[in-house]
Amino acid sequence: MSLYLHDMPGGAAWSAPVSAGRLVTLTALGDRANCSMLLLNADRVDRLNIPDTLKAQMSARITAPMVLMSDRGLALASVVASSLDWHDCLTGFGSEAHLERFGATSYAADRNDWRRSARTGLVSELTKHGLDERDLHAPVNFFTKVAIAGDARASMTFVPGHARAGDSVTLRTEHDVLLVLCTAPHPLDPGEYAPSAVQVSVEVAATVAQDTDPSWNWREESARALEMSRRVLA
Amino acid sequence: MTVTEIPTTTAATLDLTVEAGDGALVRVPAGGRLRIVDLHGNQAADTLLFDAADVRNKYSAFDTIREQGAVFLTTGSRLLSTRLDELAVITEDTVGRHDTIGGACAQESNVIRYGEHTRHQHACRQTFLAYGAGAGIGPREMGHNINFFMNVPVSAEGDLHFDDGLSAPGKYVELTASREIWVLLSNCPQLNNPCNGWDPTPVQLLGWWS
Ligand SMILES: [Zn+2]
Numbered sequence: 007m008s009l010y011l012h013d014m015p016g017g018a019a020w021s022a023p024v025s026a027g028r029l030v031t032l033t034a035l036g037d038r039a040n041c042s043m044l045l046l047n048a049d050r051v052d053r054l055n056i057p058d059t060l061k062a063q064m065s066a067r068i069t070a071p072m073v074l075m076s077d078r079g080l081a082l083a084s085v086v087a088s089s090l091d092w093h094d095c096l097t098g099f100g101s102e103a104h105l106e107r108f109g110a111t112s113y114a115a116d117r118n119d120w121r122r123s124a125r126t127g128l129v130s131e132l133t134k135h136g137l138d139e140r141d142l143h144a145p146v147n148f149f150t151k152v153a154i155a156g157d158a159r160a161s162m163t164f165v166p167g168h169a170r171a172g173d174s175v176t177l178r179t180e181h182d183v184l185l186v187l188c189t190a191p192h193p194l195d196p197g198e199y200a201p202s203a204v205q206v207s208v209e210v211a212a213t214v215a216q217d218t219d220p221s222w223n224w225r226e227e228s229a230r231a232l233e234m235s236r237r238v239l240a
Numbered sequence: 241m242t243v244t245e246i247p248t249t250t251a252a253t254l255d256l257t258v259e260a261g262d263g264a265l266v267r268v269p270a271g272g273r274l275r276i277v278d279l280h281g282n283q284a285a286d287t288l289l290f291d292a293a294d295v296r297n298k299y300s301a302f303d304t305i306r307e308q309g310a311v312f313l314t315t316g317s318r319l320l321s322t323r324l325d326e327l328a329v330i331t332e333d334t335v336g337r338h339d340t341i342g343g344a345c346a347q348e349s350n351v352i353r354y355g356e357h358t359r360h361q362h363a364c365r366q367t368f369l370a371y372g373a374g375a376g377i378g379p380r381e382m383g384h385n386i387n388f389f390m391n392v393p394v395s396a397e398g399d400l401h402f403d404d405g406l407s408a409p410g411k412y413v414e415l416t417a418s419r420e421i422w423v424l425l426s427n428c429p430q431l432n433n434p435c436n437g438w439d440p441t442p443v444q445l446l447g448w449w450s
Contacts, residue, residue, distance in 0.1 A: 058352070061349075061402065077365075
């Protein structure tokens with residue numbers, strides 16, 4: 007059952023509390039989408055921990071059916087579907103310095119088309135919830151791939167055109183979370199400034215069958231994180 | 241500001257041995273050099289950096305690796321903050337590469353990785369919080385750390401592993417502070433994977449500054 011849809015224009019930031027047991031689907035509405043996501047637990051202290059998420063599931067990217075884990079070892083959300091096998095989580099979000107190459111911008115000159123960085127947008131959203139830059143953490147950059155080379159330094163290269171209009175990813179919330187999103191361009195995207203819009207859909211998730219659910223059965227580590235969340239909500 | 245270079249052949253300002261499972265909070269002035277020595281080899285030294293003038297301006301693993309265009313840290317790596325300020329530079333490295341995407345161990349992540357029986361084993365996160373308190377560093381100020389001497393290979397296919405370290409007894413890494421910083425270190429007590437060679441051992445901190 008769809009609860010609501012919300013379209014975020016490119017270059018925008020948004021936040022929403024989302025209850026446990028919801029499906030949140032992000033859909034790219036153009037070929038240049040990047041959607042950076044922060045995720046905080048209901049207490050607003052515990053938050054997404056990308057290093058713990060990666061090492062527990064032996065991955066350097068985010069894709070289905072991985073579980074997104076918090077500082078305190080809880081499953082905040084599970085990636086239950088994804089049209090892409092790689093969402094970046096190693097390269098953070100952009101700052102004002104990354105927008106300088108596009109020239110000067112301001113509300114006075116550009117009205118609501120003014121260019122603001124992901125950092126500015128994410129901090130602005132955090133501030134609305136009584137939080138601040140201390141609560142920034144490594145995001146998932148949905149729809150973006152930064153390839154890792156097999157060289158001695160593990161060099162990283164932005165992959166243009168990784169996602170296309172219509173690509174989507176669906177998260178199932180495992181806790182009451184605060185979702186913080188920003189559709190500013192990825193800082194390594196060498197293209198012109200033309201970030202795509204992203205649609206956010208929130209619906210009620212079906213009851214989880216632990217014995218067949220792909221996230222519960224992905225790895226023992228994924229299941230243990232989900233079990234710790236189940237205990238908190240039980 | 242003018243920084244007077246002190247050669248590392250002169251007596252160290254700081255000479256501190258950090259036992260396995262213990263930590264340290266060290267204030268390093270701009271231009272100061274801090275050497276972390278892996279005394280017995282294969283010992284993960286989990287490290288966070290903060291701008292001493294404002295601890296909200298903390299080390300950012302993922303800004304650091306994006307701006308250098310490579311996952312591993314080594315000589316020349318500029319260690320950036322969440323505001324993209326340069327906190328320090330790795331100026332010497334006899335190991336070759338260090339991890340910054342593997343995070344620190346915590347009791348809670350140990351339970352996820354190894355099972356409920358590890359719940360009450362000592363872990364880096366409480367060392368960070370215990371020593372960080374002295375500089376006003378709490379859970380909100382925590383960031384994603386550097387794991388000096390730790391080897392976490394990543395592949396082009398997007399896989400990640402924890403491997404035996406490339407380090408060896410006496411190998412070291414040296415940071416030069418770009419501004420006055422706090423260095424918050426946890427000498428990792430992890431017993432459940434090869435990051436400490438299954439046997440955590442001490443590291444030595446040597447500092448040169450005026
Ligand atoms: Zn540790």
